[in-house]
Amino acid sequence: MSLVIGLTGGIASGKSTVSNMLKEMSITVIDADVEARLAVMEGEPAYKQIIAEFGDGILLENGEIDRQKLGAIIFHQADKRQRLNEITHPEVRRRMLEQVETAKRNNEEVVVLDIPLLFESKLTTMVEKTLLVYVDSDIQLQRLVERNNLTITDAQARISSQMPLSEKIKLADAVINNNGTLAETKQQLLTVLDKWCLKQK
Ligand SMILES: CC(C)(COP(=O)(O)OP(=O)(O)OC[C@H]1O[C@@H](n2cnc3c(N)ncnc32)[C@H](O)[C@@H]1O)[C@@H](O)C(=O)NCCC(=O)NCCS
Numbered sequence: 649m650s651l652v653i654g655l656t657g658g659i660a661s662g663k664s665t666v667s668n669m670l671k672e673m674s675i676t677v678i679d680a681d682v683e684a685r686l687a688v689m690e691g692e693p694a695y696k697q698i699i700a701e702f703g704d705g706i707l708l709e710n711g712e713i714d715r716q717k718l719g720a721i722i723f724h725q726a727d728k729r730q731r732l733n734e735i736t737h738p739e740v741r742r743r744m745l746e747q748v749e750t751a752k753r754n755n756e757e758v759v760v761l762d763i764p765l766l767f768e769s770k771l772t773t774m775v776e777k778t779l780l781v782y783v784d785s786d787i788q789l790q791r792l793v794e795r796n797n798l799t800i801t802d803a804q805a806r807i808s809s810q811m812p813l814s815e816k817i818k819l820a821d822a823v824i825n826n827n828g829t830l831a832e833t834k835q836q837l838l839t840v841l842d843k844w845c846l847k848q849k
């Protein structure tokens with residue numbers, strides 16, 4: 649029996665940081681952002697649908713989707729964001745489920761799905777437990793600005809395109825507070841895994 653955990657949070661709250669800790673423990677992590685990237689490669693059905701919706705002005709010279717341009721549109725326009733989600737999310741879901749099945753066949757004890765929009769896109773049916781990586785909003789903004797080299801306005805647009813962390817915290821089965829050091833975050837992760845995985849056995 650595998651336990652399927654949905655790892656979520658807000659943009660720049662620390663999901664990848666926690667994912668990397670899980671990978672170091674040899675736990676399989678399936679990353680929705682990676683699957684979403686693969687789903688929109690040239691030749692994939694979503695690629696054509698995106699061009700039909702957003703025009704070929706969003707392509708780079710080499711034919712790939714210009715992620716910066718597409719991001720600039722969808723993080724500022726809710727209706728466009730919804731269209732992109734409608735195009736990409738079914739394919740992301742399908743790809744992730746395929747990998748969950750493989751992990752289950754391999755009798756892996758724990759499988760983690762890293763899904764930023766787990767609650768917004770109602771993907772919780774894919775997982776048995778939900779784990780939220782939380783940070784205070786001022787720290788989130790500061791980390792996002794620094795990591796992505798964004799203006800405060802652009803960073804705020806990205807943050808407000810997602811459900812606030814203060815709402816997500818009410819929906820999660822467990823919360824890791826990532827305001828502090830990486831060591832403190834890892835300790836909280838180990839406590840949660842201990843609790844959930846020991847119960848599994
Ligand atoms: C908008 C795009 C082109 C921006 O690409 P970019 O390389 O700049 O960012 P990346 O894909 O690494 O995403 C960074 C973060 O942005 C946030 N984000 C991405 N898409 C969305 C969205 N549709 N709504 C809200 N937040 C989003 C997530 O927190 C994600 O971790 C890209 O994110 C995309 O194609 N998004 C649609 C697919 C999607 O919803 N992915 C999220 C996982 S399901």
Ligand SMILES: Nc1ncnc2c1ncn2[C@@H]1O[C@H](COP(=O)(O)OP(=O)(O)OP(=O)(O)O)[C@@H](O)[C@H]1O
Pocket residue numbers: 657658659660661662663664665666681764791792795826827828829830833
């Ligand atoms: N505890 C911490 N202390 C200091 N910096 C941190 C901590 N956790 C994460 N960071 C930094 O904050 C930034 C955001 O973290 P990370 O990339 O893990 O977030 P994410 O939730 O995966 O983001 P995204 O939704 O954009 O994929 C990174 O630059 C990371 O190095």
